[in-house]
Amino acid sequence: xxxxxxxxxLVTGAARGIGAATVTALAxxxxxxxxxxxxxxxxxxxxxxxxxxELDRVVESACAATPARAAxxxxxxxxxADTRDPDALAAAVRMAEDRWGGLDAAxxxxxxxxxGVPAWRVPVEQERAVLDxxxxxxxTLARVVVPALLRRPEPRRGRFLAVxxxxxxxxxxxxxxxxxxxxxxxxxxxxxxxxxxxxGVTANAVSPGSTATPILDQSARLYDLPAATAFxxxxxxxxLLSPAEVAAVIAFLAGDGASGMTGAIVPVDxxxxxxxxxxxxSVQGDVDPGERLADRAALLxxxxxxxxxxxxxxxxLAADRELDAGQPETAGRVGPERYVSLHVECLRSxxxxxxxRGKLHRVAGGVGGRDELLGAxxxxxxxxxxxxxxxxxxxxxxxxxxxxxxxxxxxxxPASACGASWHRFSSSSLI
Numbered sequence: 001x002x003x004x005x006x007x008x009x010l011v012t013g014a015a016r017g018i019g020a021a022t023v024t025a026l027a028x029x030x031x032x033x034x035x036x037x038x039x040x041x042x043x044x045x046x047x048x049x050x051x052x053x054e055l056d057r058v059v060e061s062a063c064a065a066t067p068a069r070a071a072x073x074x075x076x077x078x079x080x081a082d083t084r085d086p087d088a089l090a091a092a093v094r095m096a097e098d099r100w101g102g103l104d105a106a107x108x109x110x111x112x113x114x115x116g117v118p119a120w121r122v123p124v125e126q127e128r129a130v131l132d133x134x135x136x137x138x139x140t141l142a143r144v145v146v147p148a149l150l151r152r153p154e155p156r157r158g159r160f161l162a163v164x165x166x167x168x169x170x171x172x173x174x175x176x177x178x179x180x181x182x183x184x185x186x187x188x189x190x191x192x193x194x195x196x197x198x199x200g201v202t203a204n205a206v207s208p209g210s211t212a213t214p215i216l217d218q219s220a221r222l223y224d225l226p227a228a229t230a231f232x233x234x235x236x237x238x239x240l241l242s243p244a245e246v247a248a249v250i251a252f253l254a255g256d257g258a259s260g261m262t263g264a265i266v267p268v269d270x271x272x273x274x275x276x277x278x279x280x281x282s283v284q285g286d287v288d289p290g291e292r293l294a295d296r297a298a299l300l301x302x303x304x305x306x307x308x309x310x311x312x313x314x315x316x317l318a319a320d321r322e323l324d325a326g327q328p329e330t331a332g333r334v335g336p337e338r339y340v341s342l343h344v345e346c347l348r349s350x351x352x353x354x355x356x357r358g359k360l361h362r363v364a365g366g367v368g369g370r371d372e373l374l375g376a377x378x379x380x381x382x383x384x385x386x387x388x389x390x391x392x393x394x395x396x397x398x399x400x401x402x403x404x405x406x407x408x409x410x411x412x413x414p415a416s417a418c419g420a421s422w423h424r425f426s427s428s429s430l431i
Contacts, residue, residue, distance in 0.1 A: 015050025209269025
């Protein structure tokens, strides 16, 4: 009885990061792999992309780690292809079919990042590159590879896999295009899974948290952080993920063990989704009348490895008007105006701003138990400054927001971290 033919995969973004790790994981599992990458910088992006030399090293390393192969028949081959170029991708598919007889899986791992300024100030060419590669590249790959996956005879075991991100479900300031692209990937994979129903081909995605990749290094630069390791604090496991950890899940989804999964967006995020769930419970309507969000925040803050993140995350939630903005407070919750003034003072101090009456807060007029902090002045936020440089456009912070921000500002570390973090640090994760 002849042995079963090896399964064949195509991986984009294979020169480094999660793509490179996926090539290695699949090859170690006995797959034959066409490893593709653009292998050139993009003039629209301000940082270097993967090179042909890096791609060749990935291929060489993966081949060296696989069982001995006959001369001239390596387990992994390289192909230069930009995911925005359907002809180049089609050539890579033909390579797989000519060499190994067909294609069983495709992994869309190519990705880039850009931003660092509000969405309306991002250079158009950078925004277009992020959307065209991170989302458009996934759609283009599917357009090219799905017919090849369906060319396999039944019963099929085809797999279309994509790398989404925790950014798909979280609003990251100064990375709007990246968030939009990754949310689009998740939506596309779900729709594709339905369209492929009954064909024997499934579609799934992984949603990584902060992973030690060049994209995360660039993210740290965009947020003016000293190093990407700063993102580790936001994940309950207390460290960055390795590309190999994400690739291991991709390899599982490509295998027979995942035959019952389709349309799934699998988090590989070090527990970051757990934190998001905890905060959602505190801010989306489950708070009993009179219950203080500050109490919940204090409980969460006792988890030492989340202390820094919680201060930043809570302030982002307040800034995004997700903490019952405009909702009347329970009678008696807020007492004398000096109590409200204390909260405002904490926020103002954290921002490093002077007290500009009519712009920052109004105490002399008598603030009661409703959202009456911002009744006068041109700037409609707690922070001053031009739109996009840290002030809350159109927001009206109620006492719940102030309670929460106040409670979190009492944690360890400089209080100014909250104010500065509103526009220079993301509380969510990137790959």
